[in-house]
Amino acid sequence: MRWQWSRKCLHEGQFPAVASVHLTVIYGASVSSNIPTSARAHSRFVSRHPLRHERAPRVQPKKMRGTATALAVAAMAAVVQAVSNTTSLNTTCVTGVYMLVARGSSELPGLGLMGGVAQKVSQAIPGSAIVPIDYPATFADYVKSEVSGALAISSAVESYTHLCPKAKIALLGYSQGGQAVMDSLCGNSEVGFVVTPDLADVYDSVVIAAVTFGDPSHIINVPWDRGTSNKTGLFPRKNITACEPFSDQIRGWCDSGDTYCDSGTNRAVHGSYFANYTTDVVDFVVSKFNASAASTSTSTTTTAAPSTSTAPTSTSTSGSTSTSTTITSTGAPSPTSAAASLTPSLATFASLVLSVLYMAML
Known part of the structure; x- marks a missing residue:
């Protein structure tokens, strides 16, 4: 004893x-x-x-058990944090149109003047989202700023489409933001600019509309040209080959005298598009959205009936069943179902944590 x-x-x-x-x-x-x-x-x-x-408890095992428990708790906290970060994202793929808005030069960070046009579209298409593109939008380092905007738009399109394969995206850009929108779709072919890639063909059906006001890369005699201008902009696009797959989805307004898109001398023209063409933009985006929605809702898959059955082949109609209210974001696109994509790794990690906790109790 x-x-x-x-x-x-x-x-x-x-x-x-x-x-x-x-x-x-x-x-x-x-x-x-x-x-x-x-x-x-x-x-x-x-x-x-x-x-x-006076035997004291064995020190080393206690330390080991304490360390194991601490590690387990820390690991579990990491799992909880990962889940928290995932669920803090926009967890719904919108049922309306997902609008990416690139503001004009020197406008304050956010949606800029083009945000008012986007708001009108969202009122016409319930369940839409408006997301500003985060880029410098500066005059001082225009080339670097514009390229940054183009790449940010491309990244936003790719990220959202990856999470929401049935996405319907509209790109809206004013002035420098308009050039960034076009470069994200067509790649950069303007003289003096860093070459950027065009958007992959897989996104042709995802980007249902692209609208620009006062785009400095404006050129005439193209299917998407709108407005009264008959001159090219300050940085005219040299190659439109990559734009052609999107020609039916693009509309670019430029009026005569605009300093930037028409190489004119009337600076007031550059800010007049919102009063003159907002309704046209809304009608255009709504028409493209409705056409895309109709195309999606009528798509069918056919499965042959078993050879021993006399039943006819079955046809199922596919369509989006998700619902959402209008979402206005002030950050980069960060939508849904990210939690689902992380589920396998989180499950494995959680199992490991539980094993550590079990060992710590021994």
Whole structure:
């Protein structure tokens, strides 16, 4: 048996004439014993029963168990944080149109003037989302700024489509933002600009509309040209081959005298598009959205009936069943179902954490 002697008796040396010291058996019982109290007897007694009998819990296992538990808790916290970050994203693929808006030069970060046009579209198409493109939009370093905007738009289209394969996206850009919209679709062929790639063919059916006001890369005699201008812009596009797959989805307004898209001298023209063409833009985007929705709702898949059955082949109509209210975002596109894509890795990680917790309890 192991005995644990009273700290008061063994360390403080306070022994009455007859000390009644409680001894605790490892089984938990409490008993009494008479101990001689002379200094000599006390010394002999302690030498025979050194403090090694006061067995402390083993330190190393406790440290290991504590470390394992701490690691498990930290790992679980990481899982919780990952889930939290995932669910904080926009968790719904919108049922309306997903609008990416690129503001004009020197406009404050956000939607800019083109945001008013986007709001009109969202009122006409319930369940739509409006997302501003985060890029510099500066005059001081125009080339770098514009290229940054084009790449940001392409990235936003690709990211949203990856999460929402049935996406219906509209691109809206004003001034420098209009050039960025066109470069994201067609690649950059303007003199003096860094070459950027055009949007992959897989997105042809995803981008249902692309609208520009006062685009400095404006050229005439193309199917999408609108407005009264008969001149090219300050940075005319040299190659439209990559634009052609999107020709039916693009509309670009440029009026005579515009300093940037018409190489004119009337600066007031550049800001007049919102009063003159907002209704035209809304009608255009709505028509493209309705056409895309109709095409999606009438798409069918046919499955042949078993050879032993007399039933005709079955046809199922596919369409989007998700619902959403209008979403206005001020950041980069970050929609849904990201949680679903992370589920396998999170499940594996969670299993590992549970295993560590189990080992920590041993």
